[in-house]
Amino acid sequence: MRKNYVKIVLDLLLAITFVLLMNPRVFNGLPFHEIAGVVIGVAIVVHIGLNYRWVINTTKKIFAPELPRKTRFSFLLNILLLVSMTTVIASGILIS
Ligand code: HEM
Numbered sequence: 001m002r003k004n005y006v007k008i009v010l011d012l013l014l015a016i017t018f019v020l021l022m023n024p025r026v027f028n029g030l031p032f033h034e035i036a037g038v039v040i041g042v043a044i045v046v047h048i049g050l051n052y053r054w055v056i057n058t059t060k061k062i063f064a065p066e067l068p069r070k071t072r073f074s075f076l077l078n079i080l081l082l083v084s085m086t087t088v089i090a091s092g093i094l095i096s
Contacts (some may be wrong), residue, residue, distance in 0.1 A: 007050050014043055034096055041089045044082075 017040050020026050024033040048055065058075050061067045 003050065007047075010043065010047055010050070014040065014047060017043070030096075034092070037089055037092050041085075044085055048082075 017036055021033060021036055021040065024030055026032065058067070058071060062072065062075060
């Protein structure tokens with residue numbers, strides 16, 4: 001129950017930070033953007049760690065016919081999200 005609370009708070013912070021990152025001039029400009037960009041990368045790793053069991057269980061059953069289509073779709077969406085976030089953060093660090 002407490003873990004769920006931590007997950008919800010972390011996910012809310014991730015969503016708010018992501019929206020703020022869409023404008024690199026928000027708050028005091030680039031310094032906030034760069035720090036928040038790196039922090040969101042760490043928070044994503046924590047998010048995956050907190051949902052580790054779902055990742056393992058879904059990966060094992062990804063081709064199983066009994067796996068709901070919605071779960072398979074979520075899995076694919078999460079992979080694409082991970083790839084795009086990694087690319088955005090890595091390219092942000094490179095152009096910084
Ligand atoms: C999820 C993470 C991030 C998101 C969503 C994000 C988003 C953005 C967006 C929307 C822009 C504006 C692009 C444009 O004007 O065409 C931008 C620019 C930029 N970002 Fe990020 N970014 C992220 C992470 C980072 C990180 C980690 C760094 C560096 C440590 C970084 C450094 C920069 C720099 C240097 C610019 C160029 C600013 C300028 O136009 O002068 N970003 N970012």
